[in-house]
Amino acid sequence: MNGTPHDAGTPAAPLTSRSRPHPVIVVGSGPTGLLLAGDLATAGVPVTVLEKRPRGISNLSRAFVLHARSLEQLDARGLADELEAVGRRIDRFRLYRRLELSLATLPSRFRHALVIPQYEVEKVLERRAVEAGVEFRYETEVTGLAQDTDGVTVEVRTPAGEGGTLRAGYVVGTDGMRSAVRNAVGLPFPGRSAIRSVMLADVRLAEEPETLLTVNAARDAFAFLVPFGDGYYRVICWHRGHDVPDDEPVGLDEIKGVTRLALGRDFGMHDARWTSRFHSDERQAPAYRVGRVFLAGDAAHVHTPAGGQGMNTGLQDAANLSWKLAQVIHGRGGDALLDTYEAERHPVGRTVLLSSGAIVRFAMARSPWMLALRTAGAAFLNSVAPARRRALGQITGLGYRYAAPRGAHRLTGTRVPDVRLADGTRLHEALRGGHFVLITPEGADGGQVGARKDRLAVAHWASDRRTALLVRPDGYAAWAADTADPSAIEAALTAHVG
Known part of the structure; x- marks a missing residue:
């Protein structure tokens, strides 16, 4: 395990319904849950994280990019510079061979995207959470929950396989697309599988790509290459005509073949240390709040990996919800404040779902009219600066603003830049x-x-x-x-x- 030892956190209480109540239980220890838990603990709110997996940071993550708004959120927690030292910067995106989006003019301290594996982000967020006093319970699976006017009773299965309950004021499900929390409150997860039989592999390359992030689609094939920084590269690829179940074995020859179709060569892939196959869904829960239970990250919304917005959207969900929960728990806000979490973040999740889906559909376009539309759209964005800024604002997260009350000042609900202050700080x-x-x-x-x-x-x-x-x-x-x-x-x- 690369994180901080478990016993550095708060000792776990016995699993009984008579245990002291937990103000907040967060279910899931991915980036969304870790940032949320760390924020709450920093604000003086006791919080417990339940995770069904054994303790450990996995390197089998699918997320590899931090965008500018997420870097700003991490900077506001004193973590961005540490991650910047580990990751690698990219200052432009190329799509469809014709469209180039430069990040050099972003209105941010972070005029780039940071290529960094998800597990590196989890390391620093977990360390921060432990240092703030978050209690972690690993190998603890949520099997059900019931809520009343005073709190939530969470049913769990313990590491020993025994059942038990925990009592909380609020529960936040950050437990991924198969969320046990979402299922327990009866929320549907409408949508569909957008891409099936996507292949993943960690490989070494005999030839180094010309660019840090290599991506293209051609002849019904799509491929994406990004370095881990340890000599291995993550390859994600897909072929429209090869739709097989997720449990179908993945061979390196199959991955090399699809990569050659999409990128023109396979860069001498060899020594695959891990391969997998999955499908990418487009889904969103109709609500992010049911009484005292909230959803965030992939438990609330999933979409295609195009644009690298998944982890970023979850981090920003957590940043929005954490301070509101802290305000209410400390008696400085009412229930209406908690309603603003869904009101502000659900539209963002919907926009991300639509925009990431559009990127994939245009990338895989075959019909003449779709190809013509893609060409026209690329030309439009290349030549019309306001449209290009809007597209970059969506991808990077810098362009979102929240609705303001009628009559409010024009700045209300907008993202505030990292301005310089009179005492020389930011x-x-x-x-x-x-x-x-x-x-x-x-x-x-x-x-x-x-x-x-x-x-x-x-x-x-x-x-x-x-x-x-x-x-x-x-x-x-x-x-x-x-x-x-x-x-x-x-x-x-x-x-x-x-």
Whole structure:
């Protein structure tokens, strides 16, 4: 195991219905669950993570890219620089051989995507969670749950194979597309299999590709190559005409053949250390909340791997939900605040599902009209800057904004850039305590800040800007005004910070 030892966390309580209640139980220890649990514990909320797998970070992950918005979220937790040192940057995407999307002009400190295996992300998130006091229970499978007005009773199967129960105030299912939590609350997972018989392998290459991320589709074949950094490459490939069950054995010759069709050569693949076959679904739960139970990440939405948005969307789900749960548990927010999680994140999940599906369908286009549409779309994006920025905003996560109440300031609900502050620090550094951040002009009255010092950081613009801005812990604007009126600031702090 490459993470921090289990006994570094909080000791586990006995599995009985009379055990002390757990304010939050997170089911699943992938990136979404780990970021969520770490945020809650950092905010002073005791949290327990249940994971049915044995303890250990698997290298059999499918996610390999962190986009700019996820890097910003990780930067606001003090983790981005560490991951940047491990991963490898790419500053452009090439699609359909005709379309090139440059990341160099992104409105972010991170003007690139970071190629990094999911397990490297899990390592740092797990370490942070353990250091914050998260309790982990491995080989503990959720078999059912029931909720009432006071909490949730979670039925589990223990490492010894025995049954037991745990009691929680809230439960969050981050347990993947076959989510036991989603099934337990009776939510359907409508959608379909978009791509069947996708093959995965970890291989060595005799020839190094010209680009860090190699991807193309041609003649009914698709292939993707990305390095692990340890001499092995992950290859993902698919052939439209070869639809076989997921348990059909995968041979290296089959993978090499599909790769040659898609990329023109197989780069001398050899020494496969692992192969697998799976199908890629497009599905989304109709709700992300059922009473005291929430869904996030792949438990809430799955889509094709095109665009590398899966892990990123889950991380941003977690960043949105964690501070809201913490506010409510600490008595500083009502039930309506929890409803905003689904209201804000469900539309994002739907957009990601549609956009990733469109990338795959255009990549595999065969009909003349689809090919013509792809060519026209590529030309349009190459030549029309606003459309290109919008496409990049969706892929990188930088372009999403949340709905604001009627009459709210135009900045409300928007992502706040990592602005430089008057004391020489950055916004993301001010957010690292999991606090709200109030930014005002120098000399402005910040309201009753002293009484809120445990949950509010106050900063000033490095420029002569006169706006007052309240930034949520997830980096989006909760409130803004064109002037720093003390009474308006105090009203905003009362409404949002408590």
